Amino acid sequence: MRTENNSNPSRRITHSHPDTTQTRFTLMSVEANQIKARYNILAGLFAWITCAGFITLPNTFTSLQNSSTLAANPGGRAIQQTIKNLSLLPLAGAFCLLGLAGTCFLWRTHQTNYIWLISHLFLPGLSHSFICLLSIALNIISIQGGHLSITANIAIITVTLLCGAMLCLTVIYYWLLSKIIATHNKENC
Template sequence: MHAMAESSSHRPALAHHASGSETTALTHHPSSSTKHPRDARPEHPPASRSQIETKYMNMLLALDDIPRLHNMLASFFTWILLAGFVLFPGTFTSLRNSQAGIGSSEVGKHVLDAVAHVPLFVIAFLCCGIGAAGMCYLWWKWMYNYVWLVNKIFLPGFLNSLAGLISTIANIYGVQNGEFSRTGKITIIVTAVSTGICGFLTLYYSLWKIRRVKRKHDQEVGKERAGRHGEGIVEQMKRKAAEKEPVARVI
């Protein structure tokens, strides 16, 4: 009986000790609320190459955001500039008309220097003026997008001006038999100046402005190639391994 009483007297103590152990275990059990703030935050992966913003990439992405109206105006202004250059040779006095002054070289010279079609001459000047003014406005409007300026303004303007210069020279030697009249000289000067300006701006923006931002883009992202079918490939950079940060193990 004494043993049974002794054992029964020790049971509550053991039970209390057991419940205390459970309470201690529950108290020290790690939960989501007691995690370290550093472990609770989600780890964000490092930015990939495609997520790096560069000036060159921003220019390429901005091409889609330029209004379609301005793209159409760029084509119109460069085309009307060419139209003016094409109309100029139509104002030249032909060699047949200049022969009306035979017997008087002074009269023949005046006939050769005269404008055959004054209204056509005025229209040609208006076309050139409208085209040049529109190109200058678009140049000012999108002055920081070098890629768009070269593709839409400077390069087409250079090619159209060169075509007008060749057409003028061909008409002088074909219609006027190589005689440079006053209108012919004016036309050559206008087309040559336009060709020189557009050609210089094309080379300046292509070989200096765009090349600088493209070189910086290649250093940060990598050199981009067209690929076999134009899918676009970014070459692996030599320092790729050095740029990778080691992943720290959480103990």
């Protein structure tokens, strides 16, 4: 006999065998592994879209603006002039907003599965934002000669805020998960 009670926060499932009672942690673990592949793909996609907004476009175009190879011929100078006049900040901002909006959607969709949130949203977001911070710092030092442009300042502030938010969310959800694990351990001892 199998009974299921979704209104109970501990969400126990009892099977006909007395040894197969599952705690909230067990259910969360199983659900984390059974979440549809599209959500896992979307989590990765939104993380990379956010990362593209912070790092890929600004770094690529900054290096093109400073390329001596392009400056050596008229066509290359025309490309550099076009890139210099083209404001990439709105495009990078759109990528960031799209990635963060997607991440928030997935967070809301799977808000009760701490394991999935930590492993698919918060830790990747933390590592990507930290890597983006390092890349921005290297860009400023190596390509921009240590000069902090307005775009670099905006990127540093935004990525630092995201990194801090992902760190806080990771700590909070690890704490919530540790409480569930402690309950699980008490019930199974």
